[in-house]
Amino acid sequence: MIIRDQFDPDLRKLIKKKKQIAIIPVGSIEQHGPHLPISTDSDIVTEISLQLSDKINGVLLPTINYGISDEHFPFFNLSIRKSTLSRILEDICESLIKNGISRILIINGHYGNLDSLKSFERKQKNNRKIRVFSYWKYMDREFDHAGNVETSIMLAISKKVNMRKAKKGFQTDGMSKKEISKINKLAQKSFPKVTGNGVWGDPTKSSATLGRKIIKEVVNNLVKESNLTY
Numbered sequence: 517m518i519i520r521d522q523f524d525p526d527l528r529k530l531i532k533k534k535k536q537i538a539i540i541p542v543g544s545i546e547q548h549g550p551h552l553p554i555s556t557d558s559d560i561v562t563e564i565s566l567q568l569s570d571k572i573n574g575v576l577l578p579t580i581n582y583g584i585s586d587e588h589f590p591f592f593n594l595s596i597r598k599s600t601l602s603r604i605l606e607d608i609c610e611s612l613i614k615n616g617i618s619r620i621l622i623i624n625g626h627y628g629n630l631d632s633l634k635s636f637e638r639k640q641k642n643n644r645k646i647r648v649f650s651y652w653k654y655m656d657r658e659f660d661h662a663g664n665v666e667t668s669i670m671l672a673i674s675k676k677v678n679m680r681k682a683k684k685g686f687q688t689d690g691m692s693k694k695e696i697s698k699i700n701k702l703a704q705k706s707f708p709k710v711t712g713n714g715v716w717g718d719p720t721k722s723s724a725t726l727g728r729k730i731i732k733e734v735v736n737n738l739v740k741e742s743n744l745t746y
């Protein structure tokens with residue numbers, strides 16, 4: 517159920533009748549190479565949260581479109597402070613609880629939001645009903661940035677992909693896990709410096725079919741996880 521489309525009396529009735537689960541998607545606005553829109557993370561996390569809400573009968577809240585993407589500078593990004601994001605979430609959760617919804621799933625769509633979400637989680641540590649999940653941890657493959665995974669997902673859900681502009685970016689082929697994790701840390705400071713063109717991975721062979729498969733995988737794993745949670 518999409519909360520924005522509901523009417524107050526029906527919504528209050530629903531909340532009274534059954535304990536509802538709220539789902540809050542958190543995205544980002546940042547460069548995703550020349551072939552994906554800057555809304556990519558927000559678009560993907562919105563779709564995954566929508567499908568999750570259908571499967572678990574959850575209440576989908578509006579996506580928080582802004583995240584923390586300073587590592588992409590001087591490429592385009594619109595960023596908020598870490599403390600701002602965790603405060604927004606604190607406020608929304610407090611308001612949800614006041615309105616009778618205390619089971620809350622926060623679905624994160626962007627790596628750079630992790631620090632802020634961790635500090636938010638620490639503050640909620642006594643409240644096991646509020647949980648944070650980063651969606652890419654629920655797929656059976658390595659995540660990328662505007663590479664094969666993200667581009668395939670976007671081909672499956674969006675008309676805004678420009679495959680003619682898709683170019684290979686930074687490749688980890690042949691690198692050890694240690695080397696990858698070292699370069700990952702550098703990328704968290706300056707993504708353009710490490711990748712050159714802002715792309716981590718190879719988007720050129722992406723397909724909507726693979727994208728649909730990955731979404732299914734993630735949503736099913738998240739359903740299992742949220743069943744364990746509540």
Ligand SMILES: [Zn+2]
Binds near residue numbers: 548557661662666
């Ligand atoms: Zn992304």
